[in-house]
Amino acid sequence: MVETLIDTTDTLKQAIDYIPQGIAVFDRDLRLVMSNQRYGELLAVPPELMRAGTPLYDLALYVARRGDLGPGDAIHLAALRVQTLTQSHATISQRLGSEGQVLEFHSSRLPDGGLVISFADVTARVQAETELATINQSLEGRVAERTAALIQVNAELEVARAKADANNRDKTRFFAAASHDLLQPLNAARLYTSTLVERAGGTGLDELAHSIEASLTAVEEIMSALLDISRIDAGALKPGSVPFQVRDLLKKIDVEFAPLALKKEISLKLVDTSLAVLGDRQLVARIIQNLISNAIKYTRPGGHVLVGARLRGARVRFDVIDTGIGFNKDQHALIFAEFSRLEHGARMAQGLGLGLSIVKRLVSALGLTLELESKEGRGSRFSLYLPHHRSMKVAPEPAPAREPATNLTGLRILCVDNERAILDAMEGLLGGWGCDVRSARSLKDIDKDGLLLGWLPDLVLMDYHLDQTSGLDAVEWLRHNVGGHLPAALVTADRSAAVRTLAEERGIAVVTKPVKPGALRATISQLAGQRDMKRVEA
Structure with missing residues (x-):
């Protein structure tokens, strides 16, 4: 029985010597009982200090005199080190080794008052953490550059808050306007690019057109995401x-x-x-x-x-x-x-x-x-x-409805938007689909240019933020002059639930900017179907 116990103890000690961490056990008087080979190697102390019975303080004093514990009185530094390792039931601490490596120490008190200390060289881990922190700082710098538009929105928000009553309705209106201003030029670019994609097929330029479209899509996603985060954080979203x-x-x-x-x-x-x-x-x-x-x-x-x-x-x-x-x-x-x-x-x-x-x-x-x-x-x-x-x-x-294969040739569409670039792009896209398109920047232009003389639209695509009125009121005016059955879609960068609800109450579809050609064509086909049903009922 005694021989078996001795063999087991020897085997355990040999196994501990193969552990990559240094391990040492001290008795209640903080004298060394045993340690593995790695303990002495990592500490880089002479063999006589690794003998059983060596006080923990002697080990601390040796490394202090060597300079491992920093500048100052070695006796004082050694005492502080012993206190750090023994002051609580379990401690974790780091210090530099004799070769500049980072050593991480774990110490635990035993039930009989003894002490177990294990430590390892964590230099690689600390270096990786430092490099990661540097990369994160660099990323933050790049993100700051790329989100200049968001910073501008937030700056304008602060000005608006100072001048307004700072209530939630004002915040919502401000964000709607900001979204509109930021997404308007992107919307025009998307429409132009969609036309280019359709016309470039088989010309050798289709790959370039698709690349431009993909880049604009990425910009749109980033812009929409940043605006959403701002609206949420500012409390402008009021869930129903x-x-x-x-x-x-x-x-x-x-x-x-x-x-x-x-x-x-x-x-x-x-x-x-x-x-x-x-x-x-x-x-x-x-x-x-x-x-x-x-x-x-x-x-x-x-x-x-x-x-x-x-x-x-x-x-x-x-x-x-x-x-x-x-x-x-x-x-x-x-x-x-x-x-x-x-x-x-x-x-x-x-x-x-x-x-x-x-x-x-x-x-x-x-x-x-x-x-x-x-x-x-x-x-x-x-x-x-x-x-x-x-x-x-x-x-x-x-x-x-999914984008259908409906033939839109000859469909009369009236487009109203206060941005000429968007109207030009919309005419190019819809014209490519075979639609008969007329456009205006306002109701006043419709009347002045006589767009409705001898020509009645099958449906209207209306911007929400017009210079003199809202798109919803403009649709009502057209229905009064053209016919109450006129199908209409509100094309807007305002994504607030309030605008969508108002549109639904008036039977007006909503297409958000930047406009996706597939969604636009599906909406147009759906509205054309509503027109045909109204005519059958009549």
């Missing part, structure tokens, strides 16, 4: 709460993301449901859109994205599941931080890492719950929990 059908949201998702998924050769499956939920329709849609956009962006061709909802007690769990690149559990908090992107995700797709930051803010603003499960290399599941609405009396939202 109405019952709506999940099916309506799924239809919108199908229209918006099915073409993108098809282009990336990704299977996008939407599971139909009759469930209804309670919440802010537009803000919930924004959360889901961001989650699906990320899922498609970080899923490789041939992968799958599944979207659906199921009842869980008193709540509905809305799932966005993908077979994308995924990430490990330690990275969960990182993906929700602003301007933060995982290395493998940054290699796979462009972006600034703002989408999930906006999701986190919106979830917080709405008081909802978001769950996340992910496995690196296998995919992710984001689950948003919404209050279940049991009543079956939920007004369905008008379903958007």
